[in-house]
Amino acid sequence: MNAAATAASETTPLERGLTTVSIMLATIMQALDTTIANVALPHMQGSMAATQDQISWVLTSYIVAAAIMTPPTGFLASRFGRKKLFLVSVTGFTIASMLCGAAVSLPEMVVFRLLQGAFGAGLVPLSQAVLLDTYPKEKHGSAMAMWGMGVMLGPILGPTLGGYLTEYYNWRWVFYINLPVGLLALGGIMAFVPETDKRKGLSFDWFGFALLSLSIGALQMMLDRGESQNWFSSSEILIETALAAVCLYMFIVHMFTARNPFLEPGLFADRNFVIGLFFIFIVGVVLLATLALLPPFLQNLMGYPVVTAGMLLAPRGVGTMIAMMLVGRLIGKIDIRILILFGLFMTALSLYQMMGFTTEVSEFTIIRTGIIQGIGLGFIFVPLSTITFATLDPHYRTEGTAMFSLMRNIGSSIGISVMTTMLTQNTQVMHASLAATLTPFRMALQSPWLPETWDWQSATGAVTLNQVVTAQANTVAYLNDFQAMMWIVIAVVPLLLLMQGPKRKAPSRDEHMEVME
Numbered sequence: 344m345n346a347a348a349t350a351a352s353e354t355t356p357l358e359r360g361l362t363t364v365s366i367m368l369a370t371i372m373q374a375l376d377t378t379i380a381n382v383a384l385p386h387m388q389g390s391m392a393a394t395q396d397q398i399s400w401v402l403t404s405y406i407v408a409a410a411i412m413t414p415p416t417g418f419l420a421s422r423f424g425r426k427k428l429f430l431v432s433v434t435g436f437t438i439a440s441m442l443c444g445a446a447v448s449l450p451e452m453v454v455f456r457l458l459q460g461a462f463g464a465g466l467v468p469l470s471q472a473v474l475l476d477t478y479p480k481e482k483h484g485s486a487m488a489m490w491g492m493g494v495m496l497g498p499i500l501g502p503t504l505g506g507y508l509t510e511y512y513n514w515r516w517v518f519y520i521n522l523p524v525g526l527l528a529l530g531g532i533m534a535f536v537p538e539t540d541k542r543k544g545l546s547f548d549w550f551g552f553a554l555l556s557l558s559i560g561a562l563q564m565m566l567d568r569g570e571s572q573n574w575f576s577s578s579e580i581l582i583e584t585a586l587a588a589v590c591l592y593m594f595i596v597h598m599f600t601a602r603n604p605f606l607e608p609g610l611f612a613d614r615n616f617v618i619g620l621f622f623i624f625i626v627g628v629v630l631l632a633t634l635a636l637l638p639p640f641l642q643n644l645m646g647y648p649v650v651t652a653g654m655l656l657a658p659r660g661v662g663t664m665i666a667m668m669l670v671g672r673l674i675g676k677i678d679i680r681i682l683i684l685f686g687l688f689m690t691a692l693s694l695y696q697m698m699g700f701t702t703e704v705s706e707f708t709i710i711r712t713g714i715i716q717g718i719g720l721g722f723i724f725v726p727l728s729t730i731t732f733a734t735l736d737p738h739y740r741t742e743g744t745a746m747f748s749l750m751r752n753i754g755s756s757i758g759i760s761v762m763t764t765m766l767t768q769n770t771q772v773m774h775a776s777l778a779a780t781l782t783p784f785r786m787a788l789q790s791p792w793l794p795e796t797w798d799w800q801s802a803t804g805a806v807t808l809n810q811v812v813t814a815q816a817n818t819v820a821y822l823n824d825f826q827a828m829m830w831i832v833i834a835v836v837p838l839l840l841l842m843q844g845p846k847r848k849a850p851s852r853d854e855h856m857e858v859m860e
Contacts (some may be wrong), residue, residue: 403568
């Protein structure tokens, strides 16, 4: 056990509580920013006179910077101290947020979002590592439940809060809202978070970091630019794909052969940790891809305004909160793998129900499926965060939490990219299929009760019919995406058999004698 963990084990419950509140504020602030800016993009686009392709760099720059700067979190914490790194990250993220809110041009916004992503990259893994050291091992389940609320609720509530601020105030408040949260988090961390030991002689593997950064950056660029560049028919996408693959291969070889690699190979010797990385990747796919699909479905197909669409998504967070309050009490009483299995079942059930959505689906149904999925993801995330680190050597804890966050973010990027591509392609396929069945010779299309606007003889009627067909094709494409995610969730269930449940502590000799007496 390191010095920080030893000192934390001697703290009072009040000090632990204040530490938790402080770092949770930082976690929520960073997690919110993964989705809160999405709904404000059209307003930013008009304010900065940018094209649709140009304004997407507001999101891309943040994602790329955060992805590249997440892996070095472990080294930076070991070299300079976890508390110092936490303070620098919160301060930099808050200042960058203020600069984003004050930006007057697109280049300024992109640069400031790069800074925001770079400083915010370490907030989630640092907060997880601090909580694991602050609480004794038997309370790690409860600690991860509190931490998970921030990580999971942030992206879920981001569109709701962002829509409200954009609609009733200004898109700049999407960034300005970070100021009071950042100041509170900064004060709490300074007062309550203990410092860790510093390894001053630690050398930095610049070559390994460069290889991993190039691989992650190229992958993110490929995923973000793929749809607009028609994927692998574009030389840009081919180059980015090749660069990502080659650099990743070189990084893996370097990691196992270098004397002081950027990531220690021993980190991946733990079976639970490796399987946990794969699971959190799937969580990233399902959580963020669903949140990326539902807002346009509600706004473009069902005609809901942005604020109403955000309100319909908010109950998903209620389901997550309910799950995390329950699971924090159940961990230690029920096998963690059973809790994860229940979460996978609830998530798959919600996606199965979403496969029945139409443009006439009721608000109650949208809310109900959201709550069910929120419960499912809550029952997956907290036990998964606990079992992933249950057998990992504390020496690897900060590096491990950084990789955990990185895999969740990569899963989110890949999930959004793949599901968006499938949506576009399936819409085109279904449009062609449905349009082929519409001919003036079908008796059903000659019925007197059909709308007058569906007049085959006029250009207006043809346009109206095409709009109806497009909406139906788009709806079917959304349902196909929900179905694909359901099968992904079901496919990972067998991996639970490979995970090791936490070993119960054997009773000591004195305890055994007491029982005998």
